[in-house]
Every structure is written in structure tokens, then in C-alpha cells.
């Protein structure tokens with residue numbers, strides 16, 4: 001039996017990783033590492049086998065006790081934590097000290113190409129400490145449509161982005177959670193590999209808006225804006241400066257890059273096809289209406 005420690009447990013990916021681990025026939029002990037135990041217990045009320053421990057990336061005093069006797073870690077960088085030296089180095093030091101060797105880190109597709117992004121720095125940190133790892137590098141989440149982009153879709157009937165006709169590879173977080181749960185359970189087979197996981201489709205936002213409009217009553221449209229206009233619109237909407245800059249980087253830079261590569265890892269691992277965009281949109285269509 002292994003003790004598996006899940007960070008980011010209450011977020012998009014963490015919930016899916018825990019769901020797949022809980023639904024699998026495993027004898028492993030799964031521990032949700034969370035800031036608020038009572039709130040998390042309510043969120044995961046259906047999983048009586050799930051354990052909880054108090055853990056805060058922003059409070060290193062919580063690291064040692066939380067990771068005591070842990071065998072493997074699912075490590076996720078919460079989006080607002082960009083200072084790798086401040087938040088992740090002390091944590092990796094503790095993981096090394098606790099002799100925890102197995103780290104599955106949720107990175108991002110293309111992380112190896114840019115030394116400045118936090119995911120690249122965290123990958124290098126894990127290697128620097130000679131921990132065994134699996135880096136999972138997913139493409140663009142379909143669920144961005146039902147989270148960060150949702151207010152514009154619901155209330156302005158628009159997707160507003162500086163992304164022009166750049167194509168993104170779209171992946172369902174359910175597929176990511178499934179892959180991560182398998183990698184955590186079968187770590188030794190994939191040890192020290194960097195694995196891209198993607199969906200089957202590269203599509204731009206005009207096409208995605210077209211697909212959404214096939215499923216909903218009140219149509220939406222895609223409004224392509226330049227980065228400066230985007231900045232002003234989002235500032236007025238009350239979005240934080242840091243998040244606006246991340247959104248610009250994520251959506252504007254792909255205009256100048258090659259189309260994302262498509263990986264068949266999900267299908268090879270699970271024997272299934274990844275979720276298709278049209279199916280995701282049909283599944284989630286009620287969220288797009290206000």
C-alpha cells in the first residue's frame with residue numbers, strides 16, 4: 001500500500017485525480033492536502049476512504065507534518081503562485097528530507113521550451129534534488145470555457161481574447177485526471193518521463209464559438225482584440241493585473257507559434273479516445289446560458 005498525497009485537491013484537476021483514484025480498485029491511501037479541511041470534507045462527502053491533512057503552499061510550517069510517511073506526491077502549482085524559489089524550493093527540500101521519491105507534477109505542454117515559466121523552473125528544481133518524477137504536460141483545458149471565460153460567455157455573449165486565429169489543442173480535465181491517477185498508481189512504469197497529453201483537436205476560438213452555437217439557444221460571438229484593449233477591458237471588469245498578463249501570454253503568444261503537437265498518450269494508456277470538443281460542449285451546454 002502506498003500513501004498518495006494530492007495537492008491542489010479542491011481545484012479542477014485535483015478533484016478529477018481524486019475521483020479516479022477513489023473509483024479505482026486501489027488499496028492505496030489517498031490524502032487530500034488542503035487549506036480548509038472542513039470545506040474539503042463537504043466537497044468530497046461521497047468518498048469516505050479519503051483522508052485529509054492541513055497543507056498550505058504559502059506556509060512552510062505546514063510542510064513537514066503534512067508529508068510525514070507519504071510515498072508519492074501529486075504536485076500542482078496553484079495559478080497565483082509564480083515565485084518558485086519562495087514557494088516550491090522549501091517544499092521540495094522537505095520532500096527530499098522525508099525521502100519521498102515519487103512526484104507526479106502537473107506541468108504544461110511546451111514547458112521545456114521556456115525557462116521563464118514557473119512550470120519549467122519547478123521541473124528543473126525536482127531534477128536538481130534528484131527526486132524521481134513524472135512530468136505531465138497537458139494542453140489547453142476545455143474547462144477554461146466553463147471557468148475563466150464563462151462570465152463573458154454568459155453575460156456578454158462573447159469570448160473576448162487577443163488570440164486571433166491561433167489554434168489551441170483542447171483537452172478535457174477528466175482525461176488529465178484519469179491519466180494522473182493511473183501514473184500515480186503505476187509510477188515505476190513511467191518513472192522519469194516527461195509526458196505530453198492532449199486531445200485530438202487543434203481549433204481556434206472562432207471554430208469553438210461555432211461549435212458552442214450549435215448547442216445553445218442564444219448565440220455568442222468571438223471578439224478578437226489586441227493585448228492593450230484586452231488589458232483595459234479586463235481591468236474594468238475587475239480582473240487582477242497578474243491574471244490579465246497571464247491571460248495575454250497564454251492567448252496572444254500562440255499567434256506566433258506553430259500549432260500544438262497532438263499526442264496519442266491518453267489513448268495508448270487507457271485504450272479510449274480523448275473527449276472531443278463537440279461532446280464536451282454538449283455535456284456542459286447548460287453552463288453557457290444565463
Ligand SMILES: NC(=O)c1ccc[n+]([C@@H]2O[C@H](COP(=O)([O-])OP(=O)(O)OC[C@H]3O[C@@H](n4cnc5c(N)ncnc54)[C@H](OP(=O)(O)O)[C@@H]3O)[C@@H](O)[C@H]2O)c1
Nearest residue numbers: 008009010011012013035056057058077078108139140141
Ligand atoms: N488552464 C489551462 O488551460 C492549463 C493548461 C495546462 C496546465 N495548466 C496548469 O494547471 C494548474 C492549475 O490547475 P487547476 O486548474 O486544477 O487549478 P485551480 O482549479 O485553480 O485549483 C487550484 C488549487 O490549488 C489550491 N491552492 C491554492 N492556493 C493554495 C495554497 N496556498 N496552499 C494549498 N493549496 C492551495 C486550491 O485550493 P483552495 O480550495 O484552498 O483554494 C485549489 O485546490 C496551473 O499550474 C496551470 O498552469 C493549466
